[in-house]
Amino acid sequence: MVQKIAIFASGSGSNAEKIIEHFADNSAIDVSLILTNNPKAYVIQRAQSKNVAYTVFSRDDFYNSEAVLSQLAEYEIDWVILAGFLWLIPENLIAQYPDRIINIHPALLPKYGGKGMYGHHVHQAVFNNFEKETGITIHLVNKEYDKGRILFQKKVTLELNDTPDRIAQKIHKLEHTHFPQVIEDAIKQG
Ligand code: GAR
Numbered sequence: 001m002v003q004k005i006a007i008f009a010s011g012s013g014s015n016a017e018k019i020i021e022h023f024a025d026n027s028a029i030d031v032s033l034i035l036t037n038n039p040k041a042y043v044i045q046r047a048q049s050k051n052v053a054y055t056v057f058s059r060d061d062f063y064n065s066e067a068v069l070s071q072l073a074e075y076e077i078d079w080v081i082l083a084g085f086l087w088l089i090p091e092n093l094i095a096q097y098p099d100r101i102i103n104i105h106p107a108l109l110p111k112y113g114g115k116g117m118y119g120h121h122v123h124q125a126v127f128n129n130f131e132k133e134t135g136i137t138i139h140l141v142n143k144e145y146d147k148g149r150i151l152f153q154k155k156v157t158l159e160l161n162d163t164p165d166r167i168a169q170k171i172h173k174l175e176h177t178h179f180p181q182v183i184e185d186a187i188k189q190g
Contacts, residue, residue, distance in 0.1 A: 003187050004018055006033040006077040008085035011119070013043025015083035015104060015175055020050045029187055033075045036119030037062065037087060063090055066102070072096070079187055082141065083179070088119050098132040099149075101141040102186060104179050106171045110154055123167040133157050134167060136174045138182045152182045 007016045013034070020031045034047040034054040042178070047054035053075070061067040069092060072080070078095070082103040089101060105113060107122045112134075117125070126134045135155040140148035156170045 003028065003029045003190075004032040004076055005079045005081055005183070005187075006035060006072055006075065007031060007081045007083050008035045009041065009043040009083045010036060010038050010086045011041050011043065011084050013041065013046045013084065014172060015179055016043050017046045017050065018176045019081060019083065019180050019183060020046075020052055022184070026184075029184065032077060033071070035068065035071070037085075041067070043084075061085075062087065063163045066092070069093060069096055080141075081182075081183060084119070091143060092187070094141065094143060099140050100190065101148075101181060102151070103139055103141045103148070104175055105137045105139065106134075106168075106175070107134040107137065108133075108155065109139065109150065113137075120168065123164040123171065126167055127162070127164045131158055134171065136161065136171060136178065138179060151186060152178065154178055 005107045007019060009016045016034060022076055023029045023031050033050055034043060036043055036056055044054055055071055057068050078100065080097050080101040082101065094101065107126065108115065112122045112125055133155050135153055137150055138152040139150045142148040154174050157176055158167065
C-alpha cells in the first residue's frame with residue numbers, strides 16, 4: 001500500500017520542496033497534500049509548481065474543529081510531516097497519528113527548543129551564546145513542543161564570523177540533505 005504524506009508548513013517551504021522532489025519517483029511513498037496556516041506562505045507557490053494539492057486553514061479550523069483532520073482523512077494521509085510549521089499540534093491530531101508526526105527543529109534539542117524558539121529566533125540565540133556548533137533535530141511529535149523521541153541529529157561547526165543568517169544557511173543545507181531520507185527511513189520502519 002502506498003504511504004501518503006501530508007506536509008504542514010508556515011513559510012517558505014524549502015524543506016517541503018526537497019521532500020516533494022525526494023519522493024517524486026517513489027512508487028511506495030507519495031506527498032499527497034500541503035497544508036498551511038498562512039495564505040501568503042511561499043510554500044503555496046512551491047506546491048502549485050510541483051502539482052501537489054494544498055489547503056489553507058485558520059486557527060479556528062485547527063484548534064476548534066475537525067476540519068484539518070477531515071482533510072487528512074479525505075486524502076487518506078498516513079504520515080504528517082512538519083516542515084517549518086509553527087503552531088502547537090492539537091491533541092486530536094496527535095491521537096489520530098500516534099508516532100506518525102515528524103518535526104524538524106533547527107537546533108540540537110534539547111538546546112534551543114520550546115515555545116518561541118523557531119526559525120530565526122533559534123539562530124539568533126545560538127549566535128548570541130557564541131556556540132561553537134549547532135545542528136538539526138528530527139523528532140516525533142507529542143503534546144509538548146520539541147519533546148518527542150529523537151530520530152536523528154546532525155551537527156555543524158560554527159566559525160567566529162558566522163552571522164545568524166549564515167547559521168541559517170548552514171542549517172538549511174543540513175536539513176535539505178537529511179530530512180527527506182530520515183522521513184523515508186521512518187516510514188519504511190513504521
Ligand atoms: C526550518 O529551518 C525548520 O527547521 C524551522 O523553520 C525553517 C523552515 O524553513 N522550523 C522550526 O523552527 C520549528 N520549530 P523552510 O520553510 O524553508 O522549510
